[in-house]
Amino acid sequence: GQQVMQIPQYQHVQEGEDFTTYCNSSTTLSNIQWYKQRPGGHPVFLIQLVKSGEVKKQKRLTFQFGEAKKNSSLHITATQTTDVGTYFCAGVDTNAGKSTFGDGTTLTVKP
Amino acid sequence: DAEITQSPRHKITETGRQVTLACHQTWNHNNMFWYRQDLGHGLRLIHYSYGVQDTNKGEVSDGYSVSRSNTEDLPLTLESAASSQTSVYFCASSPYLPTSGALYNEQFFGPGTRLTVL
Secondary structure, three states: OOOEEEEOOEEEEEOOOOEEEEEEEOOOEEEEEEEEEOOOOOOEEEEEEOOOOOEEEEOOEEEEEOOOOOEEEEEEOOOOHHHOEEEEEEEEEOOOOEEEEOOOEEEEEEO | OOOEEEEOOEEEEOOOOOEEEEEEEOOOOOEEEEEEEOOOOOEEEEEEEEEOOEEEEOOOOOOEEEOOOOOOEOOEEEOOOOHHHOEEEEEEEEOOOOOOOOOOOOOEEOOOEEEEEO
């Protein structure tokens, strides 16, 4: 079945440093979604990428979808303490007709 | 305002008991999902539904069942609770938007239910 792998599992940064998490799928995706979960909270949708090679930006966050639609990345520029949380990707497989979440990358930011 | 709610928020039960977790959404979304989240793991899909009377098994469906009798609700039942089912359970819903170009869209998650099976 479809597998979605996310790396790294944990990332500790100093406030102001950049952060990147990577998502890789074993199958070609229809679209990919990114979510953020604050400690003790529930996942909250950040963005969806649909097109091959798509790049979207939200303030300090940059999301990319690979040309082959099998990988994606989330990059945060100049992290802030408010960026703390776990970032999940969810890959939608056309054949399976459902999404599979990666295990997430937990970001901690030291002030 | 439209929302998605889960009840109870916390539940402690004993091994072998039947437990039902409620999920209710007021967005009129066709798609609803149940996930479990364990420490060190992401969100694992238990069951999902694309509309009334439609239910499908996810990757970790053994020991769980769902029914969809209306658009708003997707209750999750643990037939005979086991300690391995101690977890945080999240319900989610998403709209079906055929013109969006995506298979399906943003999932809205409920606040979660923390279930402990002793």
